[in-house]
Amino acid sequence: MKLVTEKRELSSRLLQFAAPVVSILIALFVAGFLLLAAGVNPLQAYLEIYQESLGSLYGLSETLVKTTPLIFASLGVSLAFRMQIWNIGAEGQIYLGACGATGVALFSGIESHGLMITAMFLAAFLCGGLWAGVAGILRARWRVNEVIVTLLMNYIAILGVDYLIYGPWKDPKGFNFPLTAQFSDAARLTEFFDTRFHSGFFLALLCALLMYLFMERTVWGYEIKVIGSNPEAARYAGMRTGLAIFAVLFLSGAVAGIAGFSEVAGLQHRLQHGISPGYGYTAIIIAWLARRSAIGVVIVSFLMGVLLVGGDSLQLSWQLPVAFAYAFQGLILFFLLASDFFIHNRLKLVRGERHA
Amino acid sequence: MTDLLQIKHIRKTFPGVVALDAISLSIAPGEIHTLLGENGAGKSTLMNVLTGLYRPDRGEILLDGAPVQFNSPRDSLALGIGMVHQHFMLVPAHTVFENILLALEDVPNLYSRRKYKQRVQKVLDEFKLDLDLDTPVWKLSIGAQQWIELIKLLVRDCRLLILDEPTAVLTPQESARLFQVLARLRDQGKSILFISHKMREVMEISDRVTVLKKGRSLVTLARGEYDENRLASLMIGEDQIPMWIKPACKYDQLALEIKNLSVRNDRGLADLDNFNMKLYRGQILGVAGVAGNGQKALAEVLTGLREASSGRILAEGKDITNSTAKSSYIAGIAHIPEDRKTIGIAPDMTVGDNLIMKNFASRAFRRWIFQDRAAIRRNAAAKIDQFAIKAGPDGNPVRYLSGGNIQNVIIARELSEKPAVLVALYPTRGLDIGSAEYVHKVVIDGANQGMSTILISEDLDELLKLSDEIVVMFRGRLVGCVDPQTTTREEIGLLMSGEVQA
Numbered sequence: 096m097k098l099v100t101e102k103r104e105l106s107s108r109l110l111q112f113a114a115p116v117v118s119i120l121i122a123l124f125v126a127g128f129l130l131l132a133a134g135v136n137p138l139q140a141y142l143e144i145y146q147e148s149l150g151s152l153y154g155l156s157e158t159l160v161k162t163t164p165l166i167f168a169s170l171g172v173s174l175a176f177r178m179q180i181w182n183i184g185a186e187g188q189i190y191l192g193a194c195g196a197t198g199v200a201l202f203s204g205i206e207s208h209g210l211m212i213t214a215m216f217l218a219a220f221l222c223g224g225l226w227a228g229v230a231g232i233l234r235a236r237w238r239v240n241e242v243i244v245t246l247l248m249n250y251i252a253i254l255g256v257d258y259l260i261y262g263p264w265k266d267p268k269g270f271n272f273p274l275t276a277q278f279s280d281a282a283r284l285t286e287f288f289d290t291r292f293h294s295g296f297f298l299a300l301l302c303a304l305l306m307y308l309f310m311e312r313t314v315w316g317y318e319i320k321v322i323g324s325n326p327e328a329a330r331y332a333g334m335r336t337g338l339a340i341f342a343v344l345f346l347s348g349a350v351a352g353i354a355g356f357s358e359v360a361g362l363q364h365r366l367q368h369g370i371s372p373g374y375g376y377t378a379i380i381i382a383w384l385a386r387r388s389a390i391g392v393v394i395v396s397f398l399m400g401v402l403l404v405g406g407d408s409l410q411l412s413w414q415l416p417v418a419f420a421y422a423f424q425g426l427i428l429f430f431l432l433a434s435d436f437f438i439h440n441r442l443k444l445v446r447g448e449r450h451a
Numbered sequence: 452m453t454d455l456l457q458i459k460h461i462r463k464t465f466p467g468v469v470a471l472d473a474i475s476l477s478i479a480p481g482e483i484h485t486l487l488g489e490n491g492a493g494k495s496t497l498m499n500v501l502t503g504l505y506r507p508d509r510g511e512i513l514l515d516g517a518p519v520q521f522n523s524p525r526d527s528l529a530l531g532i533g534m535v536h537q538h539f540m541l542v543p544a545h546t547v548f549e550n551i552l553l554a555l556e557d558v559p560n561l562y563s564r565r566k567y568k569q570r571v572q573k574v575l576d577e578f579k580l581d582l583d584l585d586t587p588v589w590k591l592s593i594g595a596q597q598w599i600e601l602i603k604l605l606v607r608d609c610r611l612l613i614l615d616e617p618t619a620v621l622t623p624q625e626s627a628r629l630f631q632v633l634a635r636l637r638d639q640g641k642s643i644l645f646i647s648h649k650m651r652e653v654m655e656i657s658d659r660v661t662v663l664k665k666g667r668s669l670v671t672l673a674r675g676e677y678d679e680n681r682l683a684s685l686m687i688g689e690d691q692i693p694m695w696i697k698p699a700c701k702y703d704q705l706a707l708e709i710k711n712l713s714v715r716n717d718r719g720l721a722d723l724d725n726f727n728m729k730l731y732r733g734q735i736l737g738v739a740g741v742a743g744n745g746q747k748a749l750a751e752v753l754t755g756l757r758e759a760s761s762g763r764i765l766a767e768g769k770d771i772t773n774s775t776a777k778s779s780y781i782a783g784i785a786h787i788p789e790d791r792k793t794i795g796i797a798p799d800m801t802v803g804d805n806l807i808m809k810n811f812a813s814r815a816f817r818r819w820i821f822q823d824r825a826a827i828r829r830n831a832a833a834k835i836d837q838f839a840i841k842a843g844p845d846g847n848p849v850r851y852l853s854g855g856n857i858q859n860v861i862i863a864r865e866l867s868e869k870p871a872v873l874v875a876l877y878p879t880r881g882l883d884i885g886s887a888e889y890v891h892k893v894v895i896d897g898a899n900q901g902m903s904t905i906l907i908s909e910d911l912d913e914l915l916k917l918s919d920e921i922v923v924m925f926r927g928r929l930v931g932c933v934d935p936q937t938t939t940r941e942e943i944g945l946l947m948s949g950e951v952q953a
Contacts, residue, residue: 324797
């Protein structure tokens, strides 16, 4: 007897939906042993995660607050991935977006709320886009690997922002803390229900919808898909692949940059150190799990939001180390990715000998 | 003598498809056995069963009379069954020697380079093959790369060699050389399972021929029991092989003129060297030549994929020398590319999406910035019907289609805008008779409606059958121009070798 794998020619729709759910359940089951080992009742812990992230208005609002930047960054990353352009630099692009928005908020002197928010949005969009666009030009003109460029530019972006907040943009009344002055009311997004939940979330949903229409319905989306599927064929069909590489990286970075805008305008109301705790990297995982679909990105980002908030609450109520949250995320990712294999393959027991 | 390999009632199904229904055949030691069948007859599936990639649902494989089961290519290789695939499995950056070394199983971690080189060189000498072991593979012609694949099997002492359309990528001369080697191998007692579409080759080298049709082995015929017509009718079934009637070209209206055109490649060498050519409306101009003598450069420069370094291309008097592929297309040049899977299609996209790849931005398929999905679907349905594309279920990605059907998708797309000029680069390479005939029909129908065709091919039969005029390329130049009615294969062959100029 022997266990062999076999490719499923047709993967069923039911399986595609059921597999992620089952894999999350398995991950919870396995994580339960970790919790037991740490002396925590897993069922209580899960109830707590649910309570803290979904079970109350406050918890839900916190989850959505985390979901918002993840949606923006993941949409940007997915767009590039669709064309087989590997933008690993969403983190840096978020910082650039935050930086652009902050620049406008602090120094433009605009007083109208609508005008201010629009200007901040555009600045973030442009800064994120141009930052990623550098990698686009290098890739399109000289075939420089965009993975390396976007990745390394993250460090430049993060340290650049640090320079600003430790140096020229530091709040003179900030007791020497590395942060800028608070934004005026005109530069703040609307908050709801007396929580930190802000209108950036709705902007993210709108952005996902636009991205869906862009990719699935427009002529440009079609071009991106052709180039992603076979760049040689695209060139042969007369598409300008070089221009497309730049445009897609620009747009990808621009959308990731909006995450930075939404964080400073909606949440922090100032630029400070660590404005993004790795949203840009999580976005890569989200894009992958969501199979680069805009709608999938919204769902997976929400799930990640739950994990982030739930993980925090475990730390607070049981003094579990932060590593627990990471182990938790890791397990869920592991089983989700493994389920991918079972969607496309089946296991079979084979009787019989190998050779005569 | 017992048969080396016996295959009994093999059946293999995929969901919704019976790929192999009932295949039985036997291969004797020291014979060249040819498998003949249209695309989709089950040849590739059978090969994959024999090399252990697929496991049959039913049936038996006997080696030397004993049943065997292959669970992976490793198993079949261990039993001495080796295959030269259509797509080579070589590491381009490595040298010839390193690639061959990969095929050997018994190489110790610390090996004597000299000892193994001698071993490989011995095989080379035995078959009088002129290959430099230290050349990186990427520098070699496709023909030479195929030799490496074959040598890989020979150094392993395979008893059964499976060759999947080996001549599809070879020049007539290279093919002849291959046949000599195969004949020698047979005389040494090796068995060869040979797959080909080219009837003349089949006639030339086979000891026995097995015809496959719709997943069944129809009949096995020994030499002397078959002739070309018999095989063709068995393969295609009852249908007559149609002969197309071709209108005589009137040579009145110039469609395309190439003047002193030169194209240089990355290494600065001339792929096209002071090339001159005239193409008339409704003309089918055959271009013969050994692969790598500038045919590809000619096709690419005409379709805007490469730039000319000097010279001019005039389409109906208008200069289109250095335009992008798109504007060339607008000027009416369609292109059937050489390597249909690498550059002809976007494999993950649907047939409908692939059909509009060249004119996706035209008003017919978009409304403002949005694609008109309904129009794209309508177009797909019409083209699938008109060009007899077996497209499978709605939304099926093109990569699931067979080679012939992929070619039909490309042809449908290229011809949909009624082009003035068609540049077809090896358009029937690797296609079965039925699909190749279809391509011929399309070219001739086009000629009837005034389309001019540059037909670049290595199949002299095809060129002689279709062309109004055949030109021969050698080292990027035109070395001759012959009339297909009066010329001979020998004359074309001599021109191709560059030894004479007409």
